[in-house]
Amino acid sequence: MSACPLVDCHTHTSFSDGHASFEDNVRAAAAAGCRVMVSADHLTLPASMDANCEVQVTESDLPAHRLAFEDARKLAAQIAPELELIYGFECDWYEGCEPLVERWSQDAVVRLGSVHWIGNPGDIMAGAAGTAGTENVARPDTPDSLCGWIDDDTNLHVWENLGVHGVWERYVDDWCRACESSLNFDVMA
Template sequence: MELVTLHTHTGYTAHGRGSVDELVDAARAASITTIAITEHYPLSKAIDPTSYVSMPHSRLEEYVADVEAARERCDDIEILLGCELDWLGSDEDRVFSPGEFDRFEVVLGSVHFVDTWPFDDPAQRSHWDEVGADAIWKRYFEVWCECVSSDMPFTVMAHPDLVKKFGFRPSFDPMPLYRDAVEATVESGRMIELNTSGWHYACAEAFPSPALLAEFCRAGVACTVGTDAHDPQLVARDIEKGYRALYEAGYREVTVPTRDGGLRGITIE
């Protein structure tokens, strides 16, 4: 069965490792047939002053050229040019030009910030104790629904319940929040990813959770798989486990964007 990952990173961000070529070669060695390289799109200095969580704007064209060169070098793997674009909502301070993202075949829509607070940053975990999981979970899903309902050019909604990363859970049943997220996704016509990295955080389960993933499946939301690798050695981590999780949730195929803007399906066996 084909292996794909639609969410990967490189050393173009300060918290990643490896070059584009190293990432691609690791994917080829793991028999991956399609890889999207989705570096964190540049944030402003006000949001990311040290360019730690996003790629410096000065390196954007170099990054694009690197991915294009890898495609020229390797004809035995489909390489998609992508980026991971943070949703900042009313706090957005970047100005995007018309067609700025047209060259990207995959644009991951991500929520890493709740009212400019990077809730998944280990250095800022104390805010969880100050505010409490209940309030943060409610606000996160409000922001996530705003993100998926926006007019930004997102191809795939990444790690839908990233808010659980550190293992902080609400005191209430999150199912109403899940259903709001699913409804917003259906209305937007967008797809989601099963992100395998969650199995290696404190939450100890993929993003999204089995319950949320099953809700997406019942609503007919297409789903792909991403490893969120920030190191070439992790490029294929848990892809097959991710396929099994999709099957258990009711999915029978993995959806994969293509270079021509279309979609194809891989049957889960």
């Protein structure tokens, strides 16, 4: 009985919230005998959700991100020709995100859907985080709010204000809405 090939559909780089480069990921995948690796850096977010650009590929970095991926694909062809490297993004779902996600992920082969933010995302049409004119966009995740990142300790207020049951109830509801959205994610995380 042969072993199943190793497939990694959820990798990040230092372009978003990872620590490695595309090349580092290719070398690690090749060493592990990985056959398929999907790039899934966190896609661009509105300034209302991540004003400090801490967890995403900023809109201005999208071209450099793609170029770095293509360089890594060339490296993969040299050191591990059996490794298929696929360009994608982890796309956070939040209320009203569809046109933004479609625009920012237009070059992606794979869209991995996820939910990290629950509740009101604020004025998402004010612009992408890190773009000129978005420095003063209001964040809706104030300490008395019922919205914010559920996996970030700077937003513990969400857990305190909603309780564990309330957070998970909203998360499951948003996750189901993401699955049903017009984005037709290729995979959900």
